[in-house]
Amino acid sequence: MNYPKFRKSAELFGVICGGLLISMPAIPQVVAQESTPKINPCPRIFYEEPHNNQVVVPQGCPPNALTQRLAAQGLLPVPATPSQEQTNLGVGGETPQPGIRLPGPASGDQTQQSSPGAVSTEQPPRQTPSATIALANGTVNIKLVNDTATNVTFQVIGDTAPRSLAGKSDVTLQGLKAPVTVTFEREDGGQLIVTPQASSEPGNLNVTFNEATNAAQGRSAMRVEPNGSVFLN
Structure with missing residues (x-):
């Protein structure tokens, strides 16, 4: 007399297990996608001393103090504007938060800009070769x-x-x-x-x-x- 109840329970159990088996393969894919690291082309060390005033950053990164100074003096090509992907990564790999600015030139630098990546449009006077x-x-x-x-x-x-x-x-x-x-x-x-x-x-x-x-x-x-x-x- 308990056969109908047993059969319904078995059918319900089968439906639940089947649903779990279908959904399980999607879970590792999500984890794999989220765990894929992104390579940051503009690490924070470029903007910390002594590198801020000793090392030129790669093309596409927000210019540090030395990069802006040399570019303004005509010793380097004009720094390129960072790509959208680099902007999303931010300096050091973090996503920029509201109210946080990427490092710019030193406060006493004549080439100080109002925003990261901005470049002065003024051309320096041409020097006489040494x-x-x-x-x-x-x-x-x-x-x-x-x-x-x-x-x-x-x-x-x-x-x-x-x-x-x-x-x-x-x-x-x-x-x-x-x-x-x-x-x-x-x-x-x-x-x-x-x-x-x-x-x-x-x-x-x-x-x-x-x-x-x-x-x-x-x-x-x-x-x-x-x-x-x-x-x-």
């Missing part, structure tokens, strides 16, 4: 000579990471494609007098570092143009 060399098939070898008593940190933008050059030593950077920008800084915080001089051999440039006695003499970047003009800043 030296002129004959390139070799569009490339240049740069010999850095550190005549100071302290280490000098230098970087070939877009080519090398920051490197250290000991006092009273030299290093030669070979086969650099023009245009090329090199930045340099005394590790003790002092100023540098930078003297570029064309070598007797085509495509070779000698650059000597000496200690500066005041800030007005100090230089922190050099750019070699495709026509062989060498500019300091």
Whole structure:
């Protein structure tokens, strides 16, 4: 007499199990999609000291203090506006929250902008070259000579990471494609007098570092143009 009830219970149990089996494959897919990491092209370290004033950010990232300063001086291409995906990622990989701004230039920087990624439309006056060399098939070898008593940190933008050059030593950077920008800084915080001089051999440039006695003499970047003009800043 209990057979009808047993049969209905068995049918109900079968329906429930069938529904679970159908819905289970969708769960791992959702988890897999949510766990896929996104690579942040503009990590927070680019905007923290000392990198904020020593490392140029990649194209497409909001410019940090050094990138904006060099771009305003004509030593770098104008920084590109970040893509929508990079804007959504934000600096450090976080999604920007209301009221939070991405880092801009330092407060004392003359190129300070009102919003991240904004670039001044003013063109800096053209400088007189500090030296002129004959390139070799569009490339240049740069010999850095550190005549100071302290280490000098230098970087070939877009080519090398920051490197250290000991006092009273030299290093030669070979086969650099023009245009090329090199930045340099005394590790003790002092100023540098930078003297570029064309070598007797085509495509070779000698650059000597000496200690500066005041800030007005100090230089922190050099750019070699495709026509062989060498500019300091």
